[in-house]
Amino acid sequence: SSVFAGLAQAPEDPILGVTVAYNKDPSPVKVNLGVGAYRTEEGKPLVLNVVRRAEQMLINNPSRVKEYLPITGLADFNKLSAKLIFGADSPAIQENRVATVQCLSGTGSLRVGGEFLARHYHERTIYIPQPTWGNHPKVFTLAGLTVRSYRYYDPATRGLDFQGLLEDLGSAPSGAIVLLHACAHNPTGVDPTLDQWEQIRQLMRSKALLPFFDSAYQGFASGSLDQDAQSVRMFVADGGELLMAQSYAKNMGLYGERVGALSIVCGSADVAVRVESQLKLVIRPMYSNPPIHGASIVATILKDSAMFNEWTVELKGMADRIISMRQQLFDALKTRETPGDWSHIIKQIGMFTFTGLNSDQVAFMRQEYHIYMTSDGRISMAGLSGRTIPHLADAIHAAVT
Numbered sequence: 001s002s003v004f005a006g007l008a009q010a011p012e013d014p015i016l017g018v019t020v021a022y023n024k025d026p027s028p029v030k031v032n033l034g035v036g037a038y039r040t041e042e043g044k045p046l047v048l049n050v051v052r053r054a055e056q057m058l059i060n061n062p063s064r065v066k067e068y069l070p071i072t073g074l075a076d077f078n079k080l081s082a083k084l085i086f087g088a089d090s091p092a093i094q095e096n097r098v099a100t101v102q103c104l105s106g107t108g109s110l111r112v113g114g115e116f117l118a119r120h121y122h123e124r125t126i127y128i129p130q131p132t133w134g135n136h137p138k139v140f141t142l143a144g145l146t147v148r149s150y151r152y153y154d155p156a157t158r159g160l161d162f163q164g165l166l167e168d169l170g171s172a173p174s175g176a177i178v179l180l181h182a183c184a185h186n187p188t189g190v191d192p193t194l195d196q197w198e199q200i201r202q203l204m205r206s207k208a209l210l211p212f213f214d215s216a217y218q219g220f221a222s223g224s225l226d227q228d229a230q231s232v233r234m235f236v237a238d239g240g241e242l243l244m245a246q247s248y249a250k251n252m253g254l255y256g257e258r259v260g261a262l263s264i265v266c267g268s269a270d271v272a273v274r275v276e277s278q279l280k281l282v283i284r285p286m287y288s289n290p291p292i293h294g295a296s297i298v299a300t301i302l303k304d305s306a307m308f309n310e311w312t313v314e315l316k317g318m319a320d321r322i323i324s325m326r327q328q329l330f331d332a333l334k335t336r337e338t339p340g341d342w343s344h345i346i347k348q349i350g351m352f353t354f355t356g357l358n359s360d361q362v363a364f365m366r367q368e369y370h371i372y373m374t375s376d377g378r379i380s381m382a383g384l385s386g387r388t389i390p391h392l393a394d395a396i397h398a399a400v401t
Protein backbone atom coordinates (compact mmCIF):
# COMPACT_ATOMS: atom_id res chain seq x y z
CA SER A 1 0.00 0.00 0.00
CA SER A 2 1.05 3.63 -0.39
CA VAL A 3 0.23 6.85 1.38
CA PHE A 4 -0.19 8.29 -2.13
CA ALA A 5 -2.53 5.48 -3.25
CA GLY A 6 -5.38 7.95 -3.77
CA LEU A 7 -3.31 10.33 -5.92
CA ALA A 8 -4.94 11.28 -9.26
CA GLN A 9 -2.92 11.07 -12.52
CA ALA A 10 -2.07 14.63 -13.58
CA PRO A 11 -2.71 15.68 -17.21
CA GLU A 12 0.28 16.29 -19.54
CA ASP A 13 1.33 19.93 -19.98
CA PRO A 14 -0.47 21.46 -23.02
CA ILE A 15 2.87 22.48 -24.56
CA LEU A 16 5.53 20.12 -23.23
CA GLY A 17 3.08 17.22 -23.48
CA VAL A 18 3.05 17.59 -27.28
CA THR A 19 6.68 16.46 -27.34
CA VAL A 20 5.79 13.46 -25.15
CA ALA A 21 3.14 12.40 -27.71
CA TYR A 22 5.51 13.12 -30.62
CA ASN A 23 8.24 10.95 -29.13
CA LYS A 24 5.80 8.03 -28.85
CA ASP A 25 4.81 8.24 -32.54
CA PRO A 26 6.76 5.69 -34.68
CA SER A 27 5.82 7.39 -37.96
CA PRO A 28 8.81 8.33 -40.17
CA VAL A 29 6.99 11.46 -41.39
CA LYS A 30 6.15 12.89 -37.95
CA VAL A 31 6.95 16.59 -37.38
CA ASN A 32 7.10 18.30 -33.95
CA LEU A 33 5.79 21.88 -34.20
CA GLY A 34 4.85 22.06 -30.50
CA VAL A 35 7.59 23.27 -28.19
CA GLY A 36 9.13 26.64 -28.97
CA ALA A 37 12.68 25.37 -29.41
CA TYR A 38 14.87 26.18 -32.43
CA ARG A 39 15.73 23.42 -34.89
CA THR A 40 18.13 23.62 -37.84
CA GLU A 41 17.18 23.01 -41.49
CA GLU A 42 18.18 19.39 -40.74
CA GLY A 43 15.63 19.35 -37.88
CA LYS A 44 18.27 19.17 -35.17
CA PRO A 45 18.64 21.23 -31.96
CA LEU A 46 21.37 23.90 -32.29
CA VAL A 47 24.21 24.67 -29.90
CA LEU A 48 25.56 28.04 -31.08
CA ASN A 49 29.23 28.05 -32.09
CA VAL A 50 29.87 31.02 -29.80
CA VAL A 51 28.36 29.03 -26.90
CA ARG A 52 30.67 26.10 -27.58
CA ARG A 53 33.65 28.51 -27.71
CA ALA A 54 32.62 30.11 -24.41
CA GLU A 55 32.23 26.68 -22.80
CA GLN A 56 35.69 25.64 -24.03
CA MET A 57 37.20 28.80 -22.51
CA LEU A 58 35.47 28.08 -19.20
CA ILE A 59 36.62 24.45 -19.14
CA ASN A 60 40.21 25.46 -20.01
CA ASN A 61 40.29 28.01 -17.17
CA PRO A 62 42.26 26.23 -14.38
CA SER A 63 41.11 28.66 -11.67
CA ARG A 64 37.44 27.94 -12.34
CA VAL A 65 35.63 26.43 -9.33
CA LYS A 66 32.11 25.21 -8.61
CA GLU A 67 31.40 27.21 -5.46
CA TYR A 68 27.93 28.48 -4.54
CA LEU A 69 26.92 31.66 -6.32
CA PRO A 70 25.47 34.45 -4.16
CA ILE A 71 21.66 34.27 -3.74
CA THR A 72 21.40 37.01 -6.40
CA GLY A 73 23.55 34.97 -8.84
CA LEU A 74 26.59 35.85 -10.93
CA ALA A 75 27.16 39.61 -10.57
CA ASP A 76 28.76 40.02 -14.05
CA PHE A 77 25.84 38.18 -15.62
CA ASN A 78 23.29 40.39 -13.84
CA LYS A 79 24.95 43.66 -14.93
CA LEU A 80 25.38 42.47 -18.52
CA SER A 81 21.79 41.17 -18.71
CA ALA A 82 20.40 44.54 -17.59
CA LYS A 83 22.56 46.28 -20.20
CA LEU A 84 21.35 43.89 -22.91
CA ILE A 85 17.67 44.60 -22.41
CA PHE A 86 17.69 48.22 -21.20
CA GLY A 87 20.57 49.38 -23.41
CA ALA A 88 24.14 50.30 -22.46
CA ASP A 89 23.15 53.98 -22.19
CA SER A 90 20.04 53.37 -20.07
CA PRO A 91 19.46 56.21 -17.58
CA ALA A 92 18.08 53.68 -15.08
CA ILE A 93 21.39 51.78 -15.15
CA GLN A 94 23.51 54.98 -14.99
CA GLU A 95 21.53 56.06 -11.90
CA ASN A 96 21.84 52.60 -10.23
CA ARG A 97 18.04 52.23 -10.12
CA VAL A 98 17.99 48.64 -11.38
CA ALA A 99 17.91 45.61 -9.06
CA THR A 100 18.78 42.43 -11.03
CA VAL A 101 18.79 38.84 -9.77
CA GLN A 102 19.78 35.76 -11.78
CA CYS A 103 16.86 33.33 -11.88
CA LEU A 104 16.01 29.93 -13.36
CA SER A 105 15.41 31.11 -16.92
CA GLY A 106 12.26 33.00 -17.90
CA THR A 107 9.88 30.89 -15.85
CA GLY A 108 11.95 31.36 -12.69
CA SER A 109 12.24 35.10 -13.28
CA LEU A 110 8.46 35.41 -13.66
CA ARG A 111 7.86 33.31 -10.54
CA VAL A 112 10.32 35.24 -8.33
CA GLY A 113 8.83 38.51 -9.59
CA GLY A 114 5.32 37.24 -8.89
CA GLU A 115 6.20 36.13 -5.35
CA PHE A 116 7.96 39.45 -4.67
CA LEU A 117 4.86 41.39 -5.80
CA ALA A 118 2.49 39.19 -3.79
CA ARG A 119 4.52 40.02 -0.66
CA HIS A 120 5.44 43.68 -1.17
CA TYR A 121 3.06 45.32 -3.66
CA HIS A 122 -0.31 46.76 -2.63
CA GLU A 123 -2.24 45.53 -5.70
CA ARG A 124 -2.41 41.74 -5.99
CA THR A 125 -4.17 41.60 -9.38
CA ILE A 126 -2.17 40.89 -12.54
CA TYR A 127 -3.69 41.33 -16.00
CA ILE A 128 -2.33 38.93 -18.61
CA PRO A 129 -3.06 38.97 -22.37
CA GLN A 130 -5.78 36.74 -23.82
CA PRO A 131 -4.29 34.42 -25.14
CA THR A 132 -0.84 34.17 -23.59
CA TRP A 133 1.85 31.56 -22.86
CA GLY A 134 0.02 28.66 -21.17
CA ASN A 135 2.25 28.70 -18.08
CA HIS A 136 1.66 32.39 -17.20
CA PRO A 137 -1.64 31.97 -15.28
CA LYS A 138 -0.25 29.07 -13.20
CA VAL A 139 3.03 30.83 -12.38
CA PHE A 140 1.28 33.96 -11.10
CA THR A 141 -1.59 32.17 -9.33
CA LEU A 142 0.87 29.96 -7.42
CA ALA A 143 2.94 33.06 -6.63
CA GLY A 144 -0.11 34.41 -4.79
CA LEU A 145 -1.48 36.90 -7.33
CA THR A 146 -5.03 37.11 -8.70
CA VAL A 147 -4.93 36.58 -12.46
CA ARG A 148 -7.25 38.44 -14.84
CA SER A 149 -7.13 38.82 -18.63
CA TYR A 150 -7.05 41.72 -21.03
CA ARG A 151 -8.19 41.37 -24.64
CA TYR A 152 -5.19 41.04 -26.97
CA TYR A 153 -5.94 38.97 -30.11
CA ASP A 154 -8.76 39.43 -32.63
CA PRO A 155 -9.54 36.08 -34.31
CA ALA A 156 -11.51 37.89 -37.04
CA THR A 157 -8.52 39.93 -38.23
CA ARG A 158 -5.90 37.58 -36.79
CA GLY A 159 -4.33 40.78 -35.51
CA LEU A 160 -4.21 42.88 -32.34
CA ASP A 161 -7.53 43.74 -30.65
CA PHE A 162 -6.13 47.16 -29.80
CA GLN A 163 -9.44 48.75 -28.83
CA GLY A 164 -10.25 45.82 -26.56
CA LEU A 165 -6.80 46.05 -25.02
CA LEU A 166 -7.17 49.77 -24.28
CA GLU A 167 -10.66 49.29 -22.87
CA ASP A 168 -9.62 46.44 -20.57
CA LEU A 169 -6.50 48.19 -19.29
CA GLY A 170 -8.51 51.43 -19.03
CA SER A 171 -11.00 49.75 -16.71
CA ALA A 172 -8.39 47.93 -14.60
CA PRO A 173 -8.06 49.19 -11.02
CA SER A 174 -5.31 51.81 -10.76
CA GLY A 175 -2.04 50.25 -9.67
CA ALA A 176 -2.88 46.82 -11.10
CA ILE A 177 0.01 44.77 -12.52
CA VAL A 178 0.04 44.24 -16.30
CA LEU A 179 2.02 41.46 -18.00
CA LEU A 180 3.45 42.53 -21.37
CA HIS A 181 5.31 40.40 -23.91
CA ALA A 182 8.34 42.53 -24.87
CA CYS A 183 8.30 41.16 -28.46
CA ALA A 184 7.18 38.10 -30.45
CA HIS A 185 3.95 37.52 -28.53
CA ASN A 186 3.39 33.86 -27.68
CA PRO A 187 1.21 32.23 -29.09
CA THR A 188 -0.11 34.82 -31.58
CA GLY A 189 3.05 36.28 -33.14
CA VAL A 190 1.19 39.62 -33.11
CA ASP A 191 2.93 42.65 -31.54
CA PRO A 192 1.71 46.23 -31.08
CA THR A 193 3.28 48.80 -33.43
CA LEU A 194 5.62 51.34 -31.82
CA ASP A 195 2.82 53.91 -31.98
CA GLN A 196 0.45 51.49 -30.23
CA TRP A 197 3.13 50.78 -27.62
CA GLU A 198 3.34 54.53 -26.94
CA GLN A 199 -0.43 54.69 -26.43
CA ILE A 200 -0.26 51.67 -24.10
CA ARG A 201 2.57 53.30 -22.16
CA GLN A 202 0.67 56.58 -21.74
CA LEU A 203 -2.49 54.79 -20.61
CA MET A 204 -0.60 52.60 -18.14
CA ARG A 205 1.40 55.46 -16.63
CA SER A 206 -1.76 57.59 -16.33
CA LYS A 207 -3.37 54.84 -14.23
CA ALA A 208 -0.17 53.87 -12.39
CA LEU A 209 -0.49 50.34 -13.79
CA LEU A 210 2.72 48.40 -13.02
CA PRO A 211 4.37 46.91 -16.15
CA PHE A 212 5.77 43.38 -15.84
CA PHE A 213 7.62 42.65 -19.11
CA ASP A 214 8.37 39.12 -20.22
CA SER A 215 11.26 38.95 -22.73
CA ALA A 216 11.81 35.39 -23.90
CA TYR A 217 12.66 36.18 -27.53
CA GLN A 218 14.90 39.26 -27.61
CA GLY A 219 16.65 39.26 -30.99
CA PHE A 220 14.53 36.38 -32.23
CA ALA A 221 11.64 38.45 -33.62
CA SER A 222 13.44 40.93 -35.86
CA GLY A 223 16.98 39.53 -35.67
CA SER A 224 18.00 42.72 -33.85
CA LEU A 225 18.52 42.75 -30.08
CA ASP A 226 17.94 46.50 -29.86
CA GLN A 227 14.87 46.53 -32.10
CA ASP A 228 13.25 43.78 -30.03
CA ALA A 229 13.84 45.77 -26.83
CA GLN A 230 12.24 49.00 -28.06
CA SER A 231 8.94 48.51 -26.19
CA VAL A 232 10.76 48.00 -22.88
CA ARG A 233 13.09 50.96 -23.43
CA MET A 234 10.13 53.30 -24.10
CA PHE A 235 8.81 52.57 -20.63
CA VAL A 236 12.22 52.86 -18.92
CA ALA A 237 12.87 56.17 -20.72
CA ASP A 238 9.89 57.80 -18.97
CA GLY A 239 11.53 57.25 -15.59
CA GLY A 240 8.76 55.01 -14.30
CA GLU A 241 9.14 51.67 -12.51
CA LEU A 242 8.73 48.18 -14.02
CA LEU A 243 9.59 44.51 -13.72
CA MET A 244 11.47 42.63 -16.44
CA ALA A 245 11.87 38.86 -16.86
CA GLN A 246 14.60 37.77 -19.30
CA SER A 247 15.29 34.33 -20.74
CA TYR A 248 18.37 33.11 -22.66
CA ALA A 249 16.68 29.80 -23.52
CA LYS A 250 15.90 30.69 -27.14
CA ASN A 251 18.18 33.55 -28.19
CA MET A 252 21.30 31.82 -26.89
CA GLY A 253 20.01 28.25 -27.18
CA LEU A 254 20.54 27.62 -23.45
CA TYR A 255 17.16 25.91 -22.89
CA GLY A 256 18.27 23.24 -20.45
CA GLU A 257 20.82 25.47 -18.64
CA ARG A 258 17.92 27.47 -17.19
CA VAL A 259 19.52 30.93 -17.54
CA GLY A 260 17.47 34.06 -16.92
CA ALA A 261 17.26 37.27 -14.92
CA LEU A 262 14.63 39.33 -13.16
CA SER A 263 15.25 43.10 -13.12
CA ILE A 264 13.18 45.63 -11.22
CA VAL A 265 13.61 49.24 -12.39
CA CYS A 266 13.01 51.39 -9.30
CA GLY A 267 12.37 55.08 -8.63
CA SER A 268 15.71 55.57 -6.88
CA ALA A 269 19.01 53.81 -6.15
CA ASP A 270 18.07 53.64 -2.47
CA VAL A 271 14.86 51.74 -3.29
CA ALA A 272 16.76 49.41 -5.67
CA VAL A 273 19.07 48.37 -2.83
CA ARG A 274 16.13 47.53 -0.58
CA VAL A 275 14.29 45.74 -3.41
CA GLU A 276 17.34 43.52 -4.04
CA SER A 277 17.55 42.70 -0.32
CA GLN A 278 13.90 41.57 -0.31
CA LEU A 279 14.32 39.57 -3.53
CA LYS A 280 17.00 37.56 -1.69
CA LEU A 281 14.40 36.59 0.93
CA VAL A 282 12.15 35.24 -1.84
CA ILE A 283 14.95 33.26 -3.53
CA ARG A 284 16.77 31.77 -0.55
CA PRO A 285 13.91 29.45 0.62
CA MET A 286 12.88 28.69 -3.01
CA TYR A 287 16.15 27.39 -4.54
CA SER A 288 18.80 29.20 -2.44
CA ASN A 289 21.06 30.28 -5.32
CA PRO A 290 21.12 29.73 -9.11
CA PRO A 291 23.30 27.44 -11.31
CA ILE A 292 26.73 28.71 -12.28
CA HIS A 293 27.41 27.15 -15.70
CA GLY A 294 24.86 28.77 -18.02
CA ALA A 295 25.27 32.23 -16.49
CA SER A 296 29.05 31.95 -16.93
CA ILE A 297 28.57 31.15 -20.63
CA VAL A 298 26.32 34.20 -21.08
CA ALA A 299 28.67 36.51 -19.17
CA THR A 300 31.66 35.24 -21.20
CA ILE A 301 29.88 36.07 -24.47
CA LEU A 302 28.31 39.41 -23.45
CA LYS A 303 31.51 40.86 -21.99
CA ASP A 304 33.68 40.16 -25.09
CA SER A 305 32.81 42.35 -28.08
CA ALA A 306 34.03 39.81 -30.66
CA MET A 307 31.98 37.01 -29.10
CA PHE A 308 29.00 39.34 -28.70
CA ASN A 309 29.17 40.16 -32.42
CA GLU A 310 29.50 36.48 -33.31
CA TRP A 311 26.39 35.81 -31.22
CA THR A 312 24.38 38.52 -33.01
CA VAL A 313 25.31 36.96 -36.37
CA GLU A 314 24.19 33.49 -35.27
CA LEU A 315 21.04 34.96 -33.70
CA LYS A 316 20.15 36.75 -36.94
CA GLY A 317 20.73 33.48 -38.78
CA MET A 318 18.12 31.75 -36.62
CA ALA A 319 15.63 34.62 -36.97
CA ASP A 320 16.15 34.69 -40.76
CA ARG A 321 15.61 30.95 -41.09
CA ILE A 322 12.29 31.26 -39.27
CA ILE A 323 11.25 34.14 -41.53
CA SER A 324 12.09 32.04 -44.58
CA MET A 325 9.97 29.17 -43.21
CA ARG A 326 7.06 31.62 -43.01
CA GLN A 327 7.44 32.61 -46.64
CA GLN A 328 7.85 29.00 -47.82
CA LEU A 329 4.74 27.83 -45.93
CA PHE A 330 2.72 30.76 -47.25
CA ASP A 331 3.89 30.00 -50.82
CA ALA A 332 3.13 26.27 -50.45
CA LEU A 333 -0.46 27.02 -49.41
CA LYS A 334 -0.85 29.43 -52.31
CA THR A 335 0.42 26.80 -54.73
CA ARG A 336 -2.19 24.38 -53.37
CA GLU A 337 -4.85 27.11 -53.54
CA THR A 338 -5.72 26.20 -49.96
CA PRO A 339 -9.01 27.95 -49.05
CA GLY A 340 -8.63 30.94 -46.73
CA ASP A 341 -6.41 33.98 -46.26
CA TRP A 342 -2.98 32.81 -45.02
CA SER A 343 -1.22 36.18 -45.09
CA HIS A 344 -1.02 36.17 -41.27
CA ILE A 345 1.69 33.51 -41.61
CA ILE A 346 4.06 36.13 -43.09
CA LYS A 347 2.73 39.06 -41.05
CA GLN A 348 3.22 37.45 -37.64
CA ILE A 349 6.70 37.57 -36.06
CA GLY A 350 8.85 35.50 -33.72
CA MET A 351 8.89 31.77 -33.24
CA PHE A 352 5.23 30.98 -33.65
CA THR A 353 2.43 31.16 -36.17
CA PHE A 354 -1.08 31.29 -34.74
CA THR A 355 -2.67 29.49 -37.66
CA GLY A 356 -6.34 29.87 -36.78
CA LEU A 357 -6.83 26.09 -37.05
CA ASN A 358 -9.25 24.76 -34.43
CA SER A 359 -8.66 21.84 -32.06
CA ASP A 360 -10.53 19.37 -34.31
CA GLN A 361 -8.34 20.32 -37.28
CA VAL A 362 -5.25 20.05 -35.04
CA ALA A 363 -6.36 16.56 -33.95
CA PHE A 364 -7.01 15.56 -37.58
CA MET A 365 -3.52 16.71 -38.60
CA ARG A 366 -1.98 14.71 -35.77
CA GLN A 367 -3.95 11.55 -36.62
CA GLU A 368 -3.64 11.64 -40.40
CA TYR A 369 -0.37 13.48 -40.99
CA HIS A 370 1.57 13.03 -37.73
CA ILE A 371 1.90 16.81 -37.37
CA TYR A 372 2.32 17.74 -33.69
CA MET A 373 1.24 21.22 -32.57
CA THR A 374 -0.56 22.73 -29.58
CA SER A 375 -4.35 22.40 -29.59
CA ASP A 376 -4.80 26.19 -29.92
CA GLY A 377 -3.48 26.00 -33.48
CA ARG A 378 -0.01 27.40 -32.70
CA ILE A 379 2.95 26.07 -34.66
CA SER A 380 6.60 26.57 -33.87
CA MET A 381 8.07 27.72 -37.19
CA ALA A 382 11.50 26.71 -35.94
CA GLY A 383 10.39 23.09 -36.14
CA LEU A 384 9.97 23.33 -39.94
CA SER A 385 12.40 22.83 -42.80
CA GLY A 386 12.27 22.88 -46.61
CA ARG A 387 11.75 19.13 -46.41
CA THR A 388 8.76 19.17 -44.04
CA ILE A 389 6.92 22.25 -45.32
CA PRO A 390 5.19 20.40 -48.22
CA HIS A 391 3.96 17.78 -45.71
CA LEU A 392 2.57 20.48 -43.40
CA ALA A 393 0.97 22.32 -46.32
CA ASP A 394 -0.71 19.08 -47.45
CA ALA A 395 -2.00 18.55 -43.92
CA ILE A 396 -3.38 22.09 -43.58
CA HIS A 397 -4.94 21.83 -47.03
CA ALA A 398 -6.64 18.57 -46.09
CA ALA A 399 -7.76 19.96 -42.73
CA VAL A 400 -9.51 23.00 -44.22
CA THR A 401 -11.08 21.45 -47.32
Ligand SMILES: Cc1ncc(COP(=O)(O)O)c(CN[C@@H](CCC(=O)O)C(=O)O)c1O
Nearest residue numbers: 015035036105106107133186214216247249
Ligand atom coordinates in the same frame (compact mmCIF):
# COMPACT_ATOMS: atom_id res chain seq x y z
C1 LIG B 1 6.49 34.13 -23.37
C2 LIG B 1 7.34 33.13 -22.66
N1 LIG B 1 7.80 33.42 -21.42
C3 LIG B 1 8.58 32.55 -20.74
C4 LIG B 1 8.92 31.32 -21.28
C5 LIG B 1 9.76 30.42 -20.41
O1 LIG B 1 10.90 30.04 -20.97
P1 LIG B 1 12.11 29.49 -20.09
O2 LIG B 1 12.50 28.20 -20.73
O3 LIG B 1 11.64 29.31 -18.67
O4 LIG B 1 13.16 30.54 -20.18
C6 LIG B 1 8.46 30.96 -22.58
C7 LIG B 1 8.83 29.62 -23.20
N2 LIG B 1 7.78 29.01 -23.92
C8 LIG B 1 8.12 28.08 -24.99
C9 LIG B 1 9.04 26.95 -24.51
C10 LIG B 1 8.41 25.74 -23.87
C11 LIG B 1 7.66 26.09 -22.62
O5 LIG B 1 8.30 26.26 -21.56
O6 LIG B 1 6.42 26.24 -22.73
C12 LIG B 1 6.83 27.59 -25.64
O7 LIG B 1 5.80 28.30 -25.46
O8 LIG B 1 6.87 26.63 -26.40
C13 LIG B 1 7.66 31.88 -23.27
O9 LIG B 1 7.21 31.59 -24.51
